[in-house]
Amino acid sequence: MRIEEGFQQVPLNEGNPYLHDPVLPSLLRRLIPSKFFTEIEPELERFGADVITTIRAQGTLISPPKLIQYDNWGQRVDELQTSEGWRNLKAIAQREGIPGIFYERTYREYSRLFGFSKVFMMSGDSHEVFCPLSMTDGAARVTELMGTDAMKTDVFTRLISRDPSSALVSGQWMTERSGGSDVSQTETNARPLDTSDQLGSKYSLDGFKWFSSATDGDIALALARTGPVDSGSRGLSLFLVPLRSPLLYDRSNPIPSSTSNGIYIHRLKNKIGTHALPTAELSLEKATAYLVGPLNQGVKNIVPVLNITRSVGGLRKCLAIATSIEGGKRLLRDVPLHVAQLSSINVVYRALTHLTFGVVAILGRVECGVASAEEHDRLRMFTPIVKAFAMAALGGQGYMEENDIGRLIRDGLVERIWEGTTTVLSIDLFTLKQFVSWCNSIILSCPSDLLKRVQEAIQLLQWRIDSLVAAFLHPIPPLIARPALMFMGYIASSIYLLEHATWSHIRGEDGFATDAEVFRRWVYDGGFGAVERELDRTRSESKLADASNSEIAFGRGVHAKL
Template identity: 50%
Template sequence: MRAEDGFQQIPFPSEHPYLCDPVLPSLLKRVLPQNVRSEVEADLTQVGGRLIDEIRPLAPLVQPSTLTQYDQWGQRVDHLHVSEGWQRLKYAAIEEGFVAIGYERKFGHHSRTYMFAKTMITTGDFHVIMCPIGMTDAAARVIELYGSDKMKQELYPRLISRDPSRAYISGQWMTERTGGSDVSQTETKAIPTAPASSDMGPPYMLDGFKWFSSAAEGNIAVALARTGEVSRGSRSLSLFLVPLRIPSHPSPLSNGIFIHRLKNKIGTWGVPTAELSLQDTKAWRIGTVDDGVKAIIPMLNITRIHSAIHSVGSLQRCLSIARSYATVRSVNGGTNLLKDVPLHMASLADVNLLYRALVHLTFGAVCLLGKSECGVASAEEEGRLRLLTPTVKAFAAHKAPTAMEETMAALGGQGYMEEVGIGRLIRDSLVEKIWEGTINILSLDLSRATRDPKVVDGYMKWALGITSSIPSDSALKSVEVAVLSLRNAVQRLPSIFKQSSVNPLMPRPALNCFASVSCGVYLLEHAIWSHTSDEPTRDIDLEAFRRWVLEGDLQQSLADTERIAQKHEARALMNRELVYGSNSMSAHKL
């Protein structure tokens, strides 16, 4: 039999990433004013069409970057070559305003919601171009806050430009061989130099080695370097703006930047990530001396939310593929479609429930970020953003890949094929477990934030307010038990946070518990709005809330915190025994 003969599987249709999404349109209807939403939806509809017709077909053209270190005469050139697909995706991202929207602020504090909604529905097909876009976003923000007048006049407009011919892409150089999230041992040194008329700010020369530098094809980078004594750790670090190359010169060698090698990563192959050696590299200080760690906090807030959006957007794309495939795949001898098989729908419903929870949680943080940047956030909202930022990044990165694996299995053997795209999305999403902090690092960040009683009290007031805002309506009787359960969980949070400060095993279970509780609060907030507004999705929204609280991992996360609270010292010792065996102490000494 020829391959063309016999059974031929009908290709699954391409869903519109916004119009066919089961969650985002309803969420935007709730959080955006009608006049804003009409413009936003028109653009999301447009970009969804462009995604299907123009962006998605570029996938075969996106290939790993390559590096030519020496020319045919043995001269060091360090020419970085990116694929045609990557270049075209970068241009499209700039044109669509994935950075610009957040800074044009046409819709005030709603602009961030607009920008991240657009990012989320497209990220699954943009092959991690949102990594350098996110770092460019963060660089724009730090220059807006701390940059010199000349940086704001000459560089800031390029970072937020929609014109690919003049727009700049920024890297972010924090990681060194001495540690990832721990920058206290940074080896790169910064030496002040004599100023020149062309300087963007206080000039320095940098000397060091940056171990994990994404967007190596960019125009500039933001980097940490040491301006004080090593003994002072992170308190003697300053933040710098580094041009990758002198204008009109194609190689980073023109600014003393040597590409040691490109990273051989398990995913994110399109992103050129490099190890860089800095030798007399010209840079300009951003902000004050020895205040670099404080200056990068606004950057981390932005890139961590970008990370969460990438995880959620990748899950959205996988879920869309599985959902669409179920409408054309026949089973049971061709008598049924997968969408009519209850067991199959139960699996996809579980994935959809997690997706719903992650979307509402992440956009809860996005809305607060927009308010904070526009100066309209209350003190309570600023505190809630402080709690949610590490939480959404950690929780989305932790939960999304496993759910994406379920969507792969939903296609059977076809899901394991590279052409479908789920495999790439899973590989690419795994970096979010590490980039900008692992879940353990972010758990410690959350723990530090909860030591401020005003921050915790503000969150409690907000969350308990939502659980008490249910209207007296017989239609809502079905979720009374879930509401009571959620309210009890909210009331337990302060004691869990206190445990985090004294029990070294508690921060991670506390983050998972806080994330699950917050998902429940946001799902309830949306369900109440949906019901009182008589939305078509009101029954689904109530059911999603009920399932998340009573059948999701909320109850398990609460149980985890109870278990970890018991005899944690003995448990910590036993953990080491489990890892290394009964002779762990002597083995460690050897």
């Protein structure tokens, strides 16, 4: 048989990622006032069309970056070459207002929701370009809050620029060979030069950054030691490091060399995924840098960079592919078992999307100075939850590189690395009083006729909230933080789903019955119960678990030696 004969597989047709998304349109309609939403929605529809055409087409131009360390005369040049597709995707995002939308604040506190919606839709086709742009976003927030007047004039305005020819991109350099999440052992030292220029006080940095992001960027925010070694993380300060010197050069002149500020690329990292993204090991040899914020408060000052992260857009694209694929003579949408699997994935997707955008909404309010004290606390609590919390339907097609599923899985793994381990993130959890109060306020807002539909799910959810509170009764078990963080992620996403179902029900939206059913199913999700059991087991076995864990992991007698 010739290849043209017989059954022909129908090409995937995902559709506009805004118009065909099961969550985003109604979610934004609830979160954004109508006077703004009527302006924003046509822009999102237009951008959704661009995602599946011009933006997706850039993927064919993507290839891994290359490093040329020496020229043909033996001179160190450290020339980093990135692909045309990578550069185009970065320029497209900048022109679309990432991160500009967030700081132009045309739609006040709702600008975050607008901008993140674009990130959300483009993420699956971005080849992780939002890694450097998210850090650029964070760097813009740092300079907006703590930069010198010149940094705000000359650096901040270019970090948020929509003009790719003049916009700056920032990386974040924290990780060293001595540790990633634990920066207390940072070996990079900063020495004051007792001089300054228009950007501020100059320092000389010497050290080695083991995992540098946005190596093809223009600046980086880096931690370096300004206090004694025994002061740990309290002796670290935050610095703005130009990758080339001078940073503010005349654009009509040639670009300064890659080694002009004493920054040398040791090697590019050989990563599992994010292959288009240049990540490197760098040595800093008397690199000029500028102090940002107060001395010896670097960890505190860099927090805005760490709080801004990427979305669940990769899952959005995977679900869109799985939903659009068809079978043979019988359409897969007509196969109950297949539809059941898709609906299960869809519930997870809805829960994660509501949780993510719920936190984005709070972030926008905090940045615009209109958040309540409770919302400030909730943002602090929910940020690590979202970071830690966030293909069985495709058959053979799901294993093909051409469909991008493999890349999305590989690229998605970096989120767990970049955001830190869940053990570290869980340390940020604090008082539950305001969290429980917020949960109860949403539950009490549920109208009686909707309550009849989801009453058993709400009762189970309330019982689980009580279990969470009980887990934090003194004395608090030392191993409780991680399962508690995941448990709170399930509870918080459930509350957001209930909030949306209540809004949908009161307004009589077309999908109000589906919204209620999604909430009900999520509460009964098997993962919720598994985390609950882990939480209960940790509470009951905490006294014996520490010794047992050490013995299992390292062998007999190790715990006693430690």
